[in-house]
Amino acid sequence: MPELPEVEYTARQLRALIVGAAIQEAHVFWTRTIGYPDWHDFCAEIVGRRIEGVRRRGKFLLLDLSGDFFLSIHRRMSGNLLLLSPGWQIDTSLRETDNAAWQTRGPTFLPPTATDVAYSRETSHCRVCFDLADGRRLLYTDPRKFGRMELWPCFSEAEALHGLGPEPLEDAFTVEHFAEELAKRKTVIKQVLLDQSVVAGVGNIYADEALFYAHIHPLRRANSLNASEIDALREGIISVLALGIEHGGTSFSDYRDLAGKAGNNFDHVRVFQQDGKPCVRCGTLIERRVIAQRSTHFCPTCQQLIAE
DNA sequence: ATTTAGACCTGTCAGC
DNA sequence: TGCTGACAGGTCTAAA
Structure with missing residues (x-):
C-alpha cells in the first residue's frame, strides 16, 4: 500500500513520538507477519529493547533498537501503524467464541475514554502489538496480511535489505x-x-x-x-x-x-x-x-x- | 533470459 | 437483499 512518501511520513511522525521508548511486551496475532526470526524468538528477542531511532530505506520502515538490533517493517498493500495512548485494553475473547473471525479481524481494542472511540475502527485487523513501557501501544494493522516484519542484528543490515537500489531523494540517485x-x-x-x-x-x-x-x-x-x-x-x-x-x-x-x-x-x-x-x-x-x-x-x- | 500468471489475503463497490 | 466479479498502495515464485 504505502510507497516512499507514505513510509517517510510515518517515519517522521514516529521519530518524534517513540524514540526513547522501551518495548515491554510483544503480541503476535498473525504469526506469518513475522518473517524473521521465528515469531517466538522474535518476541523473546525484542522485549526489553529501547527504540533508539527511526529510519526509512525504500519502502522499509526501520526502527533502531538498543543492543545493536533493528526492526524492519514492510507494509506491502494494506499494512499500517497506529500509536495508542495509555489505557487501551486488549480483548481476545473472540478467539474462543469465533476463531475464524478472530484470525481475520484480530483482537478487539477497547478505548479508555469515549473520545478515543473514534480510533476504534483503525484498531481492527491488528497483527502485531508492542506494549511500550510508558503504557502506550504501537499497533501494526494489516487487513490483507501481506506485510512483513523482521528483527535483525545491525551487522546484517546489508543482507536484510539486499537488492535495494539508490534512495531517490539522496545524492546516490545520479x-x-x-x-x-x-x-x-x-x-x-x-x-x-x-x-x-x-x-x-x-x-x-x-x-x-x-x-x-x-x-x-x-x-x-x-x-x-x-x-x-x-x-x-x-x-x-x-x-x-x-x-x-x-x-x-x-x-x-x-x-x-x-x-x-x-x-x-x-x-x-x-x-x-x-x-x-x-x-x-x-x-x-x-x-x-x-x-x-x-x-x-x-x-x-x-x-x-x-x-x- | 525474460516475461507472465499465480499466490498470498481481505474489503469494498458496481452491477445484476 | 444477496450474490458475483473486478479491483486495491507490493513482492515473491513457478511456469511458459
Missing part, C-alpha cells in the same frame, strides 16, 4: 546510474520504475505520476529513452515523491497516519486513478490500462508512444 540501469533493460519503462533495484521506493502511484511529469508513455522501452527524457524522468521521480511527502502521503481508502488520519496527496495527483477525467495540461481524457500487471494511468496526448 543521472549516470539511472541512465545505465535503463540502458540495460528492454522492458517497458513502467515496469522498470516498479523494480526496487533500479530506484528504491517508487510504487504504482508515483510511477504513473513521474511518467506524466516527464511526458513519457508507460509502454516505452526503458532502453529507448534519450538523455533528456531520462533527465526529465529522474526529475519527475524526485519531484512527485517530494510532493507526496509534503502532503502527508496519498490515501484513498485505508491508508492512515499514526493517529488514524488520512493523508491528502490524493488531491494533488495528476493521473493516478483519474481515468475519464480531463488531463490538467491538455484536457484530453486520462486513460487507464493494465501494464506490467498493474493498473496504469496516463494522458494519451501528453505521453506519446513515439516510434522507436
